[in-house]
Amino acid sequence: MNEKSQEAPLSLALPKGRLLDEIQERFAERGMAFSFEKRKLVARDESGTLEIFLVKNSDLPTYVNHGIAGLGICGSDVLYESEYRFFRLKTFDFGGTSMCIAGRRDEPFSLDKRGVAVATKFINFTRDYFHQRGIPVQIIKLNGSVELAPVLGLAPYIVDLVETGNTLKANHLEVKKKLEDIHVHLIANPSYYKLHHRKIDHFIQMIEEDNHE
Numbered sequence: 401m402n403e404k405s406q407e408a409p410l411s412l413a414l415p416k417g418r419l420l421d422e423i424q425e426r427f428a429e430r431g432m433a434f435s436f437e438k439r440k441l442v443a444r445d446e447s448g449t450l451e452i453f454l455v456k457n458s459d460l461p462t463y464v465n466h467g468i469a470g471l472g473i474c475g476s477d478v479l480y481e482s483e484y485r486f487f488r489l490k491t492f493d494f495g496g497t498s499m500c501i502a503g504r505r506d507e508p509f510s511l512d513k514r515g516v517a518v519a520t521k522f523i524n525f526t527r528d529y530f531h532q533r534g535i536p537v538q539i540i541k542l543n544g545s546v547e548l549a550p551v552l553g554l555a556p557y558i559v560d561l562v563e564t565g566n567t568l569k570a571n572h573l574e575v576k577k578k579l580e581d582i583h584v585h586l587i588a589n590p591s592y593y594k595l596h597h598r599k600i601d602h603f604i605q606m607i608e609e610d611n612h613e
């Protein structure tokens with residue numbers, strides 16, 4: 401175990417959910433192992449570098465914007481929806497996906513000025529994407545299981561994240577058009593970064609350290 405840092409730790413918000421295992425594994429390989437005791441949502445890493453808050457994915461920008469956590473790790477999909485401004489300090493090489501428009505398999509699809517109706521969790525992204533292209537869009541907001549919308553007839557199309565494509569395939573849907581690449585970022589509250597930039601830069605060096613010796 402590394403020598404414990406005497407200074408106050410950096411505060412870092414992490415999303416509970418599918419990114420957590422990968423983050424935990426990478427941090428452990430670089431001397432910053434952490435775990436949450438049963439039902440606890442705050443933890444310290446073994447090196448004393450970090451105090452970690454476990455938050456809901458879509459709430460993460462709120463914690464960092466308010467300076468409750470100085471740093472956070474989350475996808476560009478979530479950052480887009482949050483509308484807050486952060487410094488993006490690093491892009492990770494895991495958790496990448498694509499934002500896509502999808503619909504029923506074998507049905508013809510074209511985007512034109514007549515407009516489109518979509519169900520999605522990502523209303524800001526969807527509104528901006530179509531408006532920037534002069535395409536009228538009717539958006540139905542959902543919070544999950546978005547693939548059901550075309551299956552049940554709520555909306556003919558969805559805008560959603562696609563990774564393996566398995567969820568689309570299982571529901572007889574297909575990607576009609578890829579709209580944007582999505583990546584996972586380390587973000588900082590700008591004021592927090594200005595105050596703690598040396599320590600944060602050192603932390604970034606630690607997470608970028610090649611652990612394959």
Ligand SMILES: Nc1ncnc2c1ncn2[C@@H]1O[C@H](COP(=O)(O)OP(=O)(O)OP(=O)(O)O)[C@@H](O)[C@H]1O
Pocket residue numbers: 415416417418419456457458459474475476477478495496497543561562563564582583584
């Ligand atoms: N297959 C995937 N589906 C969705 N998001 C993915 C996928 N792979 C990587 N990601 C990234 O992981 C992030 C966290 O996804 P996760 O599924 O844990 O949260 P969520 O349940 O969608 O969030 P919330 O709790 O806010 O609804 C996403 O914001 C995205 O950037």
Ligand SMILES: O=P(O)(O)OC[C@H]1O[C@H](OP(=O)(O)OP(=O)(O)O)[C@H](O)[C@@H]1O
Pocket residue numbers: 543544545546547560561562563564565566567568
């Ligand atoms: O291309 P795939 O590898 O199948 O992954 C994409 C699916 O995963 C995500 O859903 P999630 O599991 O987070 O469920 P929810 O959005 O319905 O809560 C996303 O919204 C897609 O439905």
